[in-house]
Amino acid sequence: MTSKPYVIAIDGPAASGKSSTAHWVAERLGVRHADSGALYRAVTAARLRDGGEMDASKWIEADVLASADRRVRFVAGGKAFVAEIDGRPDEEALRSADVTSRVSPVAGMQRVRVWVNERMREAAATGSIVVDGRDMGTAVFPHADVKIFLVADPWERARRRVTQLLQRAPTDDEIAAETDRLVHRDARDARQTQQAPDAVLLDTTYLTQDEQVDRIVALAMAISTRAPKAD
Numbered sequence: 001m002t003s004k005p006y007v008i009a010i011d012g013p014a015a016s017g018k019s020s021t022a023h024w025v026a027e028r029l030g031v032r033h034a035d036s037g038a039l040y041r042a043v044t045a046a047r048l049r050d051g052g053e054m055d056a057s058k059w060i061e062a063d064v065l066a067s068a069d070r071r072v073r074f075v076a077g078g079k080a081f082v083a084e085i086d087g088r089p090d091e092e093a094l095r096s097a098d099v100t101s102r103v104s105p106v107a108g109m110q111r112v113r114v115w116v117n118e119r120m121r122e123a124a125a126t127g128s129i130v131v132d133g134r135d136m137g138t139a140v141f142p143h144a145d146v147k148i149f150l151v152a153d154p155w156e157r158a159r160r161r162v163t164q165l166l167q168r169a170p171t172d173d174e175i176a177a178e179t180d181r182l183v184h185r186d187a188r189d190a191r192q193t194q195q196a197p198d199a200v201l202l203d204t205t206y207l208t209q210d211e212q213v214d215r216i217v218a219l220a221m222a223i224s225t226r227a228p229k230a231d
Ligand code: CDP
Pocket: 013, 014, 015, 016, 018, 019, 036, 037, 038, 040, 041, 103, 104, 105, 107, 108, 132, 133, 134, 135, 136, 185, 189, 192
């Protein structure tokens, strides 16, 4: 890639493999990764820690923002930005069912989106970066150097997600239940899941993790050797 700082934006629906792909692309290119979904999850976990109302559809935007400001920091680590809650990483809380089932309404709050987008732009201001989420190539980094939109068949996305959670081959019933959850989350997230007109669509249903990483790295290399965009 060029010596000028660059942004690679990877978007796509739930469990399309954005975060793990973004992690490996960043690793291969030797730059940091920033996962916007982890920030939405951290904000949700922070609001849960403040207790009270458990129904996220009844949460008040100002309270959610207050919890985020007080508890969540996006901290630059060696290889990635980490969404810390109360001063420490808490991957278990971020990936918990309690957070997963409440994150969509939180991500639907406009001021929360502004808050997350500010953290993402601050992260990108520190140097070249791979970012992933739903709207990185549209709302947050419209001038990103490389934009990818990852999709995969819902059954395959569900199969990968439960295999990761259970650490074994799932049964068809387990995959079916997860497919149902994913399809519902896709519907709730539809408004913010946007493919940029200049994004490359990559269907990963029949690709391995390594193959999809190879394709994105190759694309990044190809684009970096072209004449720079006039912007
Ligand atoms: O589990 P999955 O990889 O699908 O989701 P995630 O990337 O961890 O994001 C969790 C949730 O945050 C999503 O279901 C969306 O509601 C929200 N999100 C968003 O609205 N915009 C983003 N740029 C990233 C995540």
